[in-house]
Amino acid sequence: MLFEQVNNKVVRAHVTAQSPVLARRGAMLGYSGAVAFRPVRGQGGGVGGFVGAAMSGESNPMMASEGDGAVLYGYKGLYVTVIDLDGSYPLTCEADRLLAHDANLQTSVQFVGSGGVRAAVRGAMTGQGLFTTLVHGRGPVALLSHGGAFPLQVTGQWPVGVDPQAYVGHTGNLSLDLKAKVGFRDLTGRGSGEAFTLQVTGQGTVYVQASEQKF
Amino acid sequence: MAGPSVFTAQSLPDGDNVNPYVYSIGLAGEWFISKGAMLAYYGNIRFEAVSRYASVRDFVAAQFASPVYVQDWVVAEGQGKLVIGDRGFDLNAYDLDDGNLTIKASNLLAFDTRLALKQSIVPGFVVLIGTGRFIASSNGPVIFVEPPFRADPEALLGWADCPSPAVHHDAAWMAASFAGALQGALGRTSGEEKQYDFTGTGTVLMQSSEIARADPAVLRLIEDQTRLLTDAQAGSLGQQLMARVQQR
CATH class of the missing domain: 3.60.160.10 (Mitochondrial biogenesis AIM24)
Incomplete structure (x- = not known):
């Protein structure tokens, strides 16, 4: 097991020569063994990937942990959720929610604005902007959330509505659609405060945090 | 009820x-x-x-x-x-x-x-x-680890029965940062290159990294240490601090 959850805010990664780990810079709490750290750029391969990542804002300063040892990761006291990707579907999340992942996983940036105004509005509401990050491959990912994140299964029979601000990420064959229900009460400031919901349909798992605060 | x-x-x-x-x-x-x-x-x-x-x-x-x-x-x-x-x-x-x-x-x-x-x-x-x-x-439950261990200063909660730590600077990290600086990349000072190095026997206490609460005693400690500076050095430090405040 590469990632071991120490408690709800800290994860221990067992780094070996075959499986180095990529982590958010500033997230290393401590380590034992012969581990070397190296700053790397966030996303993408080659010049195009780098420019794309820089343009989209989906680029976080990352670092590679290589060698042989155990490294503790945590970030600003945020909750950590470890997700094991089986390779069938990528994980979609924001780049700044990525605490650490197996370096053999690939990350890429996806433009969500291509779905027109609706998708752009959805991006703005979930705090994702026009871009989001995809994590492909087989291996563990540690995600950050404010308040613990919990998985909700989505099936064709049971779609899920999620508060856009509580959305953390998702895996599987899902489509996300922002539903607005703005009525007279909302305009006069007497609404429920839940005028927008993210409708998640398809087959997969959506991760939701127990807070509407980002970080 | x-x-x-x-x-x-x-x-x-x-x-x-x-x-x-x-x-x-x-x-x-x-x-x-x-x-x-x-x-x-x-x-x-x-x-x-x-x-x-x-x-x-x-x-x-x-x-x-x-x-x-x-x-x-x-x-x-x-x-x-x-x-x-x-x-x-x-x-x-x-x-x-x-x-x-x-x-x-x-x-x-x-x-x-x-x-x-x-x-x-x-x-x-x-x-x-x-x-x-x-x-x-x-912040989160305490994690107990045994030396040899290197800890990020912000995540270190304390230590028991082991000698005081030494400060370890990751040479490879700093070399990589310098090369990066030459390529024009900015903002590479994460503090990640500085760690506290524990050796010997004992227990090290760790927590998840936090946004540190302002510790009023730190100011007093540093004020006390400024007595070691010469007048010229104190003036130079003063200018650096003024510049830092004005940049905010």
Whole structure:
């Protein structure tokens, strides 16, 4: 097991020569063994990937942990959720929610604005902007959330509505659609405060945090 | 009536956690309490500034041998139940048995008067020596690790029974940062290249990294050290600090 959850805010990664780990810079709490750290750029391969990542804002300063040892990761006291990707579907999340992942996983940036105004509005509401990050491959990912994140299964029979601000990420064959229900009460400031919901349909798992605060 | 069970002076624990974030001290005599840690109390308890209390009971000054921290602590004296907490962080009680333990000053909430408090050589940390109980907060549960271990200064909670750490600078990291700087990349100072290196035997206490609470004693410690500077050096430091304030 590469990632071991120490408690709800800290994860221990067992780094070996075959499986180095990529982590958010500033997230290393401590380590034992012969581990070397190296700053790397966030996303993408080659010049195009780098420019794309820089343009989209989906680029976080990352670092590679290589060698042989155990490294503790945590970030600003945020909750950590470890997700094991089986390779069938990528994980979609924001780049700044990525605490650490197996370096053999690939990350890429996806433009969500291509779905027109609706998708752009959805991006703005979930705090994702026009871009989001995809994590492909087989291996563990540690995600950050404010308040613990919990998985909700989505099936064709049971779609899920999620508060856009509580959305953390998702895996599987899902489509996300922002539903607005703005009525007279909302305009006069007497609404429920839940005028927008993210409708998640398809087959997969959506991760939701127990807070509407980002970080 | 449904709802949470209501505590009374009798049902509050006597020297135990009420929940992971709240601790109840059964007070019979004196305890040192960090200012602002008290949430509630039952009974006949008085809170006095450490310096003032020391003039009444002279052993207090001997036990609380850290002038830098005197202003941030009070003595709770009397009989009753004293309930403490810190920003919803996890609280733990530790029993020292003729031991010594170094802990981040802003995470220490209370300790009984049998323990002596001293300033650590590492800035921002204090040492507890002797036999007795203390209560400390941590962001998430405490993680215990054994040396050899290298810790990020911000995630380090403390250490027990092992020698003071040395500062380790990751040479490979700094070389890579410098190369990166040449390529025109900015903002590469994460502090990741600086770690505290623990060797020998003992226990290192870790927590999830946090946004550090402002520790007023750090200012006093640094002010004290500026006496080592020459007038020219002090002037140069002053200019750097002014520039930093103006950039904000």
